[in-house]
Amino acid sequence: MADPAPSEGRRRTLKTLLGTGATALGAAIVYPIVAYLKPPEVTGEQVTSVLVGKVEDFAPGSGTLFRFGNKPGILLRFPNGSFKAFTATCTHLDCTVQYREDMGLIWCACHNGKYDLNGKNIEGPPPRPLDPFEVVVKGDEVHVTQT
Amino acid sequence: MKSIRTALSGWVEERVDLSGVKEFIQHKSVPKNRHSVWYYFGGVTLFLFIVQVISGILLLFYYRPGADTAFESIRFLMTKVQFGWLMRSVHSWSANLMVLAAAVHMFSVYLTKAYRKPREVTWVSGMLLFFLSLAFGFSGYLLPWNELAFFATKVGTDIAGSVPLVGEPIMQLLRGGPDVGGATLSRFFGFHVALFPAIFTVLLTIHLLLVQKQGMSSPIGAAEHGEEKSMPFFPNFVLRDLLLWLIVLNILAILAVFFPWELGVKADPFAPAPAGILPEWYFLFMFQILKLLPAHIWFIEGEVFGILFFGVAGLLWVLVPFWDRASQRGQNNRLITYLGIFVIVFILFFTILGWVM
Ligand code: HEM
Numbered sequence A: 001m002a003d004p005a006p007s008e009g010r011r012r013t014l015k016t017l018l019g020t021g022a023t024a025l026g027a028a029i030v031y032p033i034v035a036y037l038k039p040p041e042v043t044g045e046q047v048t049s050v051l052v053g054k055v056e057d058f059a060p061g062s063g064t065l066f067r068f069g070n071k072p073g074i075l076l077r078f079p080n081g082s083f084k085a086f087t088a089t090c091t092h093l094d095c096t097v098q099y100r101e102d103m104g105l106i107w108c109a110c111h112n113g114k115y116d117l118n119g120k121n122i123e124g125p126p127p128r129p130l131d132p133f134e135v136v137v138k139g140d141e142v143h144v145t146q147t
Numbered sequence B: 001m002k003s004i005r006t007a008l009s010g011w012v013e014e015r016v017d018l019s020g021v022k023e024f025i026q027h028k029s030v031p032k033n034r035h036s037v038w039y040y041f042g043g044v045t046l047f048l049f050i051v052q053v054i055s056g057i058l059l060l061f062y063y064r065p066g067a068d069t070a071f072e073s074i075r076f077l078m079t080k081v082q083f084g085w086l087m088r089s090v091h092s093w094s095a096n097l098m099v100l101a102a103a104v105h106m107f108s109v110y111l112t113k114a115y116r117k118p119r120e121v122t123w124v125s126g127m128l129l130f131f132l133s134l135a136f137g138f139s140g141y142l143l144p145w146n147e148l149a150f151f152a153t154k155v156g157t158d159i160a161g162s163v164p165l166v167g168e169p170i171m172q173l174l175r176g177g178p179d180v181g182g183a184t185l186s187r188f189f190g191f192h193v194a195l196f197p198a199i200f201t202v203l204l205t206i207h208l209l210l211v212q213k214q215g216m217s218s219p220i221g222a223a224e225h226g227e228e229k230s231m232p233f234f235p236n237f238v239l240r241d242l243l244l245w246l247i248v249l250n251i252l253a254i255l256a257v258f259f260p261w262e263l264g265v266k267a268d269p270f271a272p273a274p275a276g277i278l279p280e281w282y283f284l285f286m287f288q289i290l291k292l293l294p295a296h297i298w299f300i301e302g303e304v305f306g307i308l309f310f311g312v313a314g315l316l317w318v319l320v321p322f323w324d325r326a327s328q329r330g331q332n333n334r335l336i337t338y339l340g341i342f343v344i345v346f347i348l349f350f351t352i353l354g355w356v357m
């Protein structure tokens, strides 16, 4: 004897069950993948201050890159002996800037962006100034701290 | 010899019915008209992709991903491994030729409006393949972990990051963290040698199946010019194709041998970006425009403006079969032609400007 044709109602119920099951299966696969692709926060100790070097390591009228945690910073020493420091990450598209003695500027090679020695963007594409650090000279040691 | 061949094909035929395929190949023909030369560039792109797969797999035998090993492994490859320099040079040169061939192919399809019904899906799949080729180039460029590639990747991923709303998560996804570093290299390696080849192969299969099924398109109005001639696909077209592949292989060999690809200086995240930094030539026009855009346009940042502009323009380009109504009706749409020529001139202009500046 042939099975009776399933009723509309049964068909609908089965469709709903199947649909829900498929969606749940899809979500159970996609969610872990999306979460997996999201890089975890690296919880190293938060750097707030670094010792960059000795005062005499930095000639007056020079600019030096240093590590601040995992980001580069730039330390300027002025002819009068004073210091200033900024993040060395260009505010345009993330390149690392450098001090250009010939221009008397902080310069980014990637798209010819220019900042003055106060970190202010003065020419080219950079939209914002460089973030400043605070420079503390303790004895003959130069420390740079987050402002 | 002959009898072995007959026996072999008989053996196969007893098990699988190939008469349909044979029939198809015997009757397939390619239209012959004054635009026929352009029909070969898709084939050239395919050939160069095959070269990429083979040379890429060979590079994998020595390449070691990782910020501490990638550069060193390529240096080892180039100095110690027999013909290592050649393998790398072939892969790099062929990558560039492949993008070039794909670009020529794309513009010729555009200008002859071969995307019109029924070939809309062929066009869209082709565009996706083209974008994927650029992505191959971008991800491969980082793999040697040299200074130029490091900063090019910083800039490129930062541009992705400046897209409103979705940019930040996309940048994190690409970089594998907030900065370009070892995690980025691992991801790019995965994209370059596994994810992209897999997607590319699927899209390529669709693209080629459609081309085979629908045949080559004749330019609009070819019939009126009395140009409705054709040539058999096999052997006439295939032999011409193969001859051209041989020529391309020779060009590739000359470039790879006489202009070996440089390795440069190892990337150092704490060194300033070097002067004269350039992306690969096919990104140069966008790079140059980003350089020229002011910091702010109206109320948005220049780079955001640039990326929105390129995004919208690219989308319109991909969707051209759906809004170019006149070509669909078989009319000669001058506007589309002028637009295409404008785009080519625009790209050439800014590319050259990027070179000389
Ligand atoms: C299955 C296919 C492929 C595999 C397995 C592969 C594998 C590799 C490997 C291992 C490297 C690192 C070695 C090196 O940097 O010299 C590399 C680099 C590279 N690949 Fe591929 N590749 C494939 C396809 C492609 C395609 C289709 C393109 C471009 C359209 C491409 C473009 C590049 C570029 C530009 C580099 C950088 C070359 C350099 O500067 O050294 N690759 N590839």
Ligand code: FES
Pocket: A090, A091, A092, A093, A094, A095, A108, A109, A110, A111, A112, A113, A124, A125, A126, B155
């Ligand atoms: S990244 Fe510095 S100017 Fe563009």
